[in-house]
Amino acid sequence: MERDAEAILREEIFQHLEELVGDTGVVTREQLWDFTLNGQTHRLIDRNRGIRNPKDMLATLSILSDPKGKYADEELHDSLFAYAYREGSVEGDNKKLRAALTHKLPLLLLRKIADGVFVPVPRVYVVADDQPNRQFLIALDDDLRMVSDPLKLQPLERQYAERVTKQRLHQPEFRGRVLRAYECRCAVCHLKHAKLLDAAHIIADGEPNGTPTVDNGLSLCKIHHAAYDENLLGITPDFEVRINQALLDEIDGPMLRHGIQEMHGRRLFVPAKDREKPGADRLAVRFAEFQAAS
Numbered sequence: 001m002e003r004d005a006e007a008i009l010r011e012e013i014f015q016h017l018e019e020l021v022g023d024t025g026v027v028t029r030e031q032l033w034d035f036t037l038n039g040q041t042h043r044l045i046d047r048n049r050g051i052r053n054p055k056d057m058l059a060t061l062s063i064l065s066d067p068k069g070k071y072a073d074e075e076l077h078d079s080l081f082a083y084a085y086r087e088g089s090v091e092g093d094n095k096k097l098r099a100a101l102t103h104k105l106p107l108l109l110l111r112k113i114a115d116g117v118f119v120p121v122p123r124v125y126v127v128a129d130d131q132p133n134r135q136f137l138i139a140l141d142d143d144l145r146m147v148s149d150p151l152k153l154q155p156l157e158r159q160y161a162e163r164v165t166k167q168r169l170h171q172p173e174f175r176g177r178v179l180r181a182y183e184c185r186c187a188v189c190h191l192k193h194a195k196l197l198d199a200a201h202i203i204a205d206g207e208p209n210g211t212p213t214v215d216n217g218l219s220l221c222k223i224h225h226a227a228y229d230e231n232l233l234g235i236t237p238d239f240e241v242r243i244n245q246a247l248l249d250e251i252d253g254p255m256l257r258h259g260i261q262e263m264h265g266r267r268l269f270v271p272a273k274d275r276e277k278p279g280a281d282r283l284a285v286r287f288a289e290f291q292a293a294s
């Protein structure tokens, strides 16, 4: 395939994938395997390997990264994403990754969050072939292709790269993991509409213990997320919902009555797996803040 035609096809694939993924932010292996665009099937993932090199394309189409896998892909080298050379591939895989660099073709990064479930990050770029360390450096957005030397980022470039990593990788991953654990429902009111749900932090991002892990997350609808952040809604360490007393005493329309006051005393909906349940210690810290604000 010609370079420009391939660039256009890739963009069409990415746009269609973004629609398919919608607001849950995750995609399954089956969806990636049987991906249909304009009546044609494209395989966006390899059957067995972590890299997809379609025969009729000049360069690699997708790379898979498993934070728990044998390659240390998740390690960030100077804030760019490091993708280790594929073992045993002298020419094939690594050659096609090099082709992505030469032809400046965007790839799809697939972050594995569970068996057969991925958070897709389209439009990433190979920006350097770091031969001494046997890895490729991947920029997670377009602007990062312009850095002077990908192997040695300047302080401002590094700051920018870190912010991009957070926005393009860590935040979507957190959202995907949390929404999946909560079956795309609000933990308080059970609203089941991904577009109206947020992955809320129990302990804020940037504070000690404010990790982007499911046990520090809650799937909350927009209104309950805002109420939780404002300490108008509290959650006890044993998963009971409380509403601020002044708000309970207020008289207003159905949103206040059904949407907020009736949540008082309700059991929180939590994931079935213990390791995905909200951490009691973290809930306790936030519940103390809720009580202090009442």
Ligand SMILES: [Zn+2]
Residues within 6 Å of the ligand: 186, 187, 188, 189, 190, 191, 220, 221, 222, 223, 224
């Ligand atoms: Zn809700």
